[in-house]
Amino acid sequence: MAxxxxxxxxWDIMLEDVTLHDGRRIENQLxxxxxxxxAGMRVWSHEVGLHAKVGQDFDFSLLDRLDVDTSGVIxxxxxxxxxxxxxxxxxxxxxxMRSSTEVVYEQLTYYDLPPAALSQIRGYHFQSIGDxxxxxxxxxxxxxxxxxxxxxxxxxxxxxxxxxxxxxxIHTFPLYSPNLLEARKLFGDRPVADTLRxxxxxxxxxxxxxxxxxxxxxxxxxxxxSWSVPVVPVAVVDVTGGGNAYIGGMIVGLCEGRGxxxxxxxxAVAASFMLEQFGPPTITPALEEQARIRxxxxxxxxxxxx
Numbered sequence: 001m002a003x004x005x006x007x008x009x010x011w012d013i014m015l016e017d018v019t020l021h022d023g024r025r026i027e028n029q030l031x032x033x034x035x036x037x038x039a040g041m042r043v044w045s046h047e048v049g050l051h052a053k054v055g056q057d058f059d060f061s062l063l064d065r066l067d068v069d070t071s072g073v074i075x076x077x078x079x080x081x082x083x084x085x086x087x088x089x090x091x092x093x094x095x096x097m098r099s100s101t102e103v104v105y106e107q108l109t110y111y112d113l114p115p116a117a118l119s120q121i122r123g124y125h126f127q128s129i130g131d132x133x134x135x136x137x138x139x140x141x142x143x144x145x146x147x148x149x150x151x152x153x154x155x156x157x158x159x160x161x162x163x164x165x166x167x168x169x170i171h172t173f174p175l176y177s178p179n180l181l182e183a184r185k186l187f188g189d190r191p192v193a194d195t196l197r198x199x200x201x202x203x204x205x206x207x208x209x210x211x212x213x214x215x216x217x218x219x220x221x222x223x224x225x226s227w228s229v230p231v232v233p234v235a236v237v238d239v240t241g242g243g244n245a246y247i248g249g250m251i252v253g254l255c256e257g258r259g260x261x262x263x264x265x266x267x268a269v270a271a272s273f274m275l276e277q278f279g280p281p282t283i284t285p286a287l288e289e290q291a292r293i294r295x296x297x298x299x300x301x302x303x304x305x306x
Contacts, residue, residue: 006121008045009051010034010051012108018278019086021088033244036244039273039280042066042283065280082099119144124147139172147255149174170204174204174205175251175254192217196218206219207221226305227302229298232298246271249263250264
């Protein structure tokens with residue numbers, strides 16, 4: 001869908017082939033952290049768009065379920081990025097990148113946004129890899145007044161030097177959210193409160209540590225408040241995209257003037273919808289109503305820590 005005002009954006013689309021433990025395959029499933037980030041945004045706002053580069057092999061009808069603006073998805077001569085996931089009988093997941101490094105870099109390199117489009121955007125979901133070209137795009141967004149919520153992407157950071165490059169850009173983001181494994185790579189094995197404060201000391205006002213089934217802990221460096229947010233209890237099918245959607249939902253909440261705990265609950269609710277099936281959910285009025293119900297049920301369960 002196109003031709004709508006776009007206030008919130010996620011960047012990147014991939015195609016994923018999933019192999020289950022019994023040999024069944026789910027092919028050409030929508031994937032990509034930015035796609036899931038946009039899905040999380042869409043749970044709470046109709047003014048959501050995707051920016052991405054895809055190949056001529058991409059079927060745009062796959063995006064219909066998200067009900068987002070797709071005018072920022074451009075087709076190039078390079079194939080769409082393809083990845084894979086293999087699940088064993090215990091539910092453990094192994095991720096594989098099927099595309100070449102050249103294809104990945106070409107399709108994930110940001111393109112220049114027209115000034116008219118940039119001026120509309122309030123919030124952007126960003127994956128930080130420590131690459132000057134990528135981080136330069138985040139700087140352009142920030143200078144334009146866009147609220148950029150970032151998560152580190154450390155899957156390709158195999159050396160201390162690569163991890164350090166990601167670390168060096170943390171200060172540029174107003175919202176920064178690693179998961180537990182990413183936080184340990186960046187800061188070592190510290191208590192949760194110490195990790196949050198170490199993150200905030202580098203520059204972000206809002207920091208969130210996502211801890212899977214243990215929920216999340218948020219911290220506001222300006223007010224000093226910290227909150228523990230449990231997960232929404234759902235029947236988990238696949239955890240892919242939950243963290244991306246959390247950040248997307250939280251971006252919308254903060255940009256719409258919600259407080260830190262309310263925005264974090266919006267993030268947790270958005271994440272919950274990603275876990276109930278393989279791939280992103282279909283966004284419908286019924287899902288949006290269920291999001292409001294889950295929000296009202298989760299909000300009384302959060303705990304203030306400081």
